[in-house]
Amino acid sequence: xxxxxxxxxxxxxxxxxxxxxxxxxxxxxxxxxxxxxxxxxxxxxxxxxxxxxxxxxxxxxxxxxxxxxxxxxxxxxxxxxxxxxxxxxxxxxxxxxxxxxxxxxxxxxxxxxxxxxxxxxxxxxxxxxxxxxxxxxxxxxxxxxxxxxxxxxxxxxxxxxxxxxxxxxxxxxxxxxxxxxxxxxxxxxxxxxxxxxxx
Amino acid sequence: xxxxxxxxxxxxxxxxxxxxxxxxxxxxxxxxxxxxxxxxxxxxxxxxxxxxxxxxxxxxxxxxxxxxxxxxxxxxxxxxxxxxxxxxxxxxxxxxxxxxxxxxxxxxxxxxxxxxxxxxxxxxxxxxxxxxxxxxxxxxxxxxxxxxxxxxxxxxxxxxxxxxxxxxxxxxxxxxxxxxxxxxxxxxxxxxxxxxxxx
Numbered sequence: 001x002x003x004x005x006x007x008x009x010x011x012x013x014x015x016x017x018x019x020x021x022x023x024x025x026x027x028x029x030x031x032x033x034x035x036x037x038x039x040x041x042x043x044x045x046x047x048x049x050x051x052x053x054x055x056x057x058x059x060x061x062x063x064x065x066x067x068x069x070x071x072x073x074x075x076x077x078x079x080x081x082x083x084x085x086x087x088x089x090x091x092x093x094x095x096x097x098x099x100x101x102x103x104x105x106x107x108x109x110x111x112x113x114x115x116x117x118x119x120x121x122x123x124x125x126x127x128x129x130x131x132x133x134x135x136x137x138x139x140x141x142x143x144x145x146x147x148x149x150x151x152x153x154x155x156x157x158x159x160x161x162x163x164x165x166x167x168x169x170x171x172x173x174x175x176x177x178x179x180x181x182x183x184x185x186x187x188x189x190x191x192x193x194x195x196x197x198x199x
Numbered sequence: 200x201x202x203x204x205x206x207x208x209x210x211x212x213x214x215x216x217x218x219x220x221x222x223x224x225x226x227x228x229x230x231x232x233x234x235x236x237x238x239x240x241x242x243x244x245x246x247x248x249x250x251x252x253x254x255x256x257x258x259x260x261x262x263x264x265x266x267x268x269x270x271x272x273x274x275x276x277x278x279x280x281x282x283x284x285x286x287x288x289x290x291x292x293x294x295x296x297x298x299x300x301x302x303x304x305x306x307x308x309x310x311x312x313x314x315x316x317x318x319x320x321x322x323x324x325x326x327x328x329x330x331x332x333x334x335x336x337x338x339x340x341x342x343x344x345x346x347x348x349x350x351x352x353x354x355x356x357x358x359x360x361x362x363x364x365x366x367x368x369x370x371x372x373x374x375x376x377x378x379x380x381x382x383x384x385x386x387x388x389x390x391x392x393x394x395x396x397x398x
Contacts, residue, residue, distance in 0.1 A: 156392070160388050160392055161388070163387075163388075164386040164388070165387070166386055167386075167391060177383075177386050179379070180380075180386075181382075183376065183379035183380075184376075184380040184382075184384075187363040187364055187366075187376050187380060188363065188364070189320075189359050192322070193355070193358070
């Protein structure tokens with residue numbers, strides 16, 4: 001019997017370092033599936049279709065919504081974003097673990113549809129560090145940074161109901177925590193008992 | 200704030216390889232505490248007091264029972280065995296993880312007193328392998344082996360309610376699973392939120 005994969009939701013405030021940690025986690029791993037979102041926004045220079053996003057028309061997106069083809073979807077400044085359900089379900093059926101890097105709102109939607117998903121929240125080592133990271137990006141106005149920090153407080157409160165919180169003090173440590181969580185979750189009785197009784 | 204330790208209950212059928220896996224896990228680790236049982240049985244040649252068991256008199260054992268000084272205790276062929284509570288609680292207060300290698304009955308008693316304990320069940324890769332291991336020990340009669348196998352079936356059923364099942368296909372793999380489980384359990388929100396809000 002092939003071991004089925006699991007869905008891991010990875011959320012966390014802007015500035016927590018999700019993308020850096022995940023790109024390190026994925027390095028050299030072909031047993032992991034990274035969920036690429038579909039979006040109606042226009043590709044920007046450098047965007048690669050199917051890698052950064054699946055770029056689709058509004059008609060196409062709407063058709064997918066009607067077919068319940070998203071695990072979660074949301075509107076953000078006039079564009080729609082969604083996590084296509086089929087690739088995730090195909091990946092786990094084939095034995096891969098699927099990683100969904102999404103926002104807290106989207107995480108709730110996925111969890112409602114897939115309560116077997118494991119919810120992981122990535123946090124920076126401190127509020128000071130989060131503020132420092134957001135400021136040093138140099139891409140946001142002070143007002144926008146302030147808003148991001150306030151949202152982070154709200155999200156951290158929501159994270160109390162998550163399964164795990166990964167502390168991103170260093171990238172190495174955060175990746176190690178993620179790997180441990182994923183391995184531990186494959187030691188749950190439901191998976192193991194099936195394995196043992198079939199042998 | 201010092202990170203507190205956690206209690207990990209490690210149970211599993213006779214022949215699952217608990218002792219081998221745990222001795223490998225403990226090698227070179229001073230951040231782990233191995234709970235040594237107290238017993239009223241006589242020391243055998245080679246037994247080291249405080250290492251194999253804490254050898255105590257029946258009077259002493261009874262006094263400890265009256266003081267609720269055991270996390271679990273049981274009688275086995277006329278002798279009493281118990282897990283002293285104080286050393287475990289001191290260990291976790293000092294930040295060490297405490298490992299309790301105990302029988303399924305004892306595991307239930309510990310869990311009733313410490314519902315924060317994490318229950319791990321170690322299983323051999325198959326029934327055939329379990330039977331092979333028990334027979335190749337050469338210490339038990341065929342009748343006793345048969346009885347151990349039947350008890351293993353009953354215990355595996357109880358293990359469905361455990362937190363994790365470690366598959367002992369190789370010692371290295373089993374130790375890696377245990378380490379992952381212990382690390383993952385330190386990523387639970389209750390621990391992490393406290394850490395973050397204090398910073």
